[in-house]
Amino acid sequence: MAPILDIKNLYKNYGPVEILKDINVSIDPGDFLVLVGPSGCGKSTLLNCIAGLEPISGGTLSIGGRNMTDVSPKDRDIAMVFQSYALYPTMSVAKNITFGMKVRGVDPATQEAKLQEVARQLQIEQLLSRKPGQLSGGQRQRVAMGRALVRDPKLFLFDEPLSNLDAKLRVEMRTEIKELHQRLDASIVYVTHDQIEAMTLATKIVVMKGGVIQQIGSPAEIYRRPANLFVADFMGNPAMNLIPAKAMQNGEGTKIEIARKVGAPIILTDTNNRDLPEDVILGVRPEDIAEPDFRANQDAQQAECMVDIVEPAGADTFVVMQLGGKHVTARLHAETSAKPGQMQQLAFDLGKVSYFAPETGQRLN
Incomplete structure (x- = not known):
């Protein structure tokens, strides 16, 4: 045609x-x-x-x-x-x-x-x-x-x-x-x-x-x-979270390290993407950070995050935290128990993340 x-x-x-x-x-x-x-x-x-x-x-x-x-x-x-x-x-x-x-x-x-x-x-x-x-x-x-x-x-x-x-x-x-x-x-x-x-x-x-x-x-x-x-x-509203992170190879895959405002960094293991440079920008959509019971798939990796702001928005509740020195938004369900100033267990869906080169901005995966 x-x-x-x-x-x-x-x-x-x-x-x-x-x-x-x-x-x-x-x-x-x-x-x-x-x-x-x-x-x-x-x-x-x-x-x-x-x-x-x-x-x-x-x-x-x-x-x-x-x-x-x-x-x-x-x-x-x-x-x-x-x-x-x-x-x-x-x-x-x-x-x-x-x-x-x-x-x-x-x-x-x-x-x-x-x-x-x-x-x-x-x-x-x-x-x-x-x-x-x-x-x-x-x-x-x-x-x-x-x-x-x-x-x-x-x-x-x-x-x-x-x-x-x-x-x-x-x-x-x-x-x-x-x-x-x-x-x-x-x-x-x-x-x-x-x-x-x-x-x-x-x-x-x-x-x-x-x-x-x-x-x-x-x-x-x-x-x-x-x-x-x-x-x-x-593209996307709220926009994709773009988080500076470190990537290191280990036996199981790639270890992704993200700095937190307080305490030790978050460590996630990505088994899908193995050839990443040390410095990356991790791109994750707000809906791909959820409560563990809503993200029971094999690519979901859990981490504890300090909640700064909770924004109810009808069917969704948006939760804002600081990771990698950036404001990061998670789209949680309306009945979430997340409270400002408290730690919240969250699951990151690593099957859906994007990686970008900090210098060029180009996609890596």
Whole structure:
């Protein structure tokens, strides 16, 4: 199957400043690709390059097997949904949705049929005669999506479409976009700085920093096997714990030594990873530090830790301690007996840990 989007060795410069550096990414038809990273990482610039709104400085970009590097935006068979919705305030919802078809000379009967189909899909039939000023943020977002859907493009591009909505509405719209993707089997490229949005929506995630791709993978790969310290820290909420530690080979495996605020260091034995340098950063997700009765698998290693802070959060309770000179968070169950200022027996799931090189930040296992 040929990729629906194929980007090879793409560069984007503004004068002497390199904004995007050697970008290589491709997606298959029906994929939901999310570009994620902090502000200024180049994700929106990359989306604009795909749309043709920004010329590229080097490399090639193909959509549906056709080289689009020098093709104008209107001929790329794409539809864009912007953060600002970009609706015409004087036009009704119906006219906003059909405007592009009218400009392209689509006959009125086809326009009407497309409009009714999309209005039904997005459940906005009752809004068609209203003006954008009479709509809520979520309704405007639906109209903007409707305008993209009637084009039936090869590729949908979403630029931070939910960032103007409140938290509850964002969750609802996220579910809606996911449903829409599954129903239409649409090919989507979606930009966000919200890693939860990325994890929930994507079939494939591209994590970016400083115009460079840090990692490409499925949500599970990015979460479980981050390629470097940046990805480990950026993806996941709460973030992965990154603990300076010492690694020493012994007969059973690798002895991992972690300094504690008081008392002797914690010693864990990792039987899965044997070729580690002496200085490592141990990456462990909060849910992989649990009470021993919740972690009865063979890779769980127990240690006593001094609890500093207990934060109840509904279904979970987060417990914060100091290990290796860092604040370390464990995600425990709601009924935990952990108390601030007391020692707590905890089990570290060494089957799920990551190791990183302190100097380069690169993954070691």
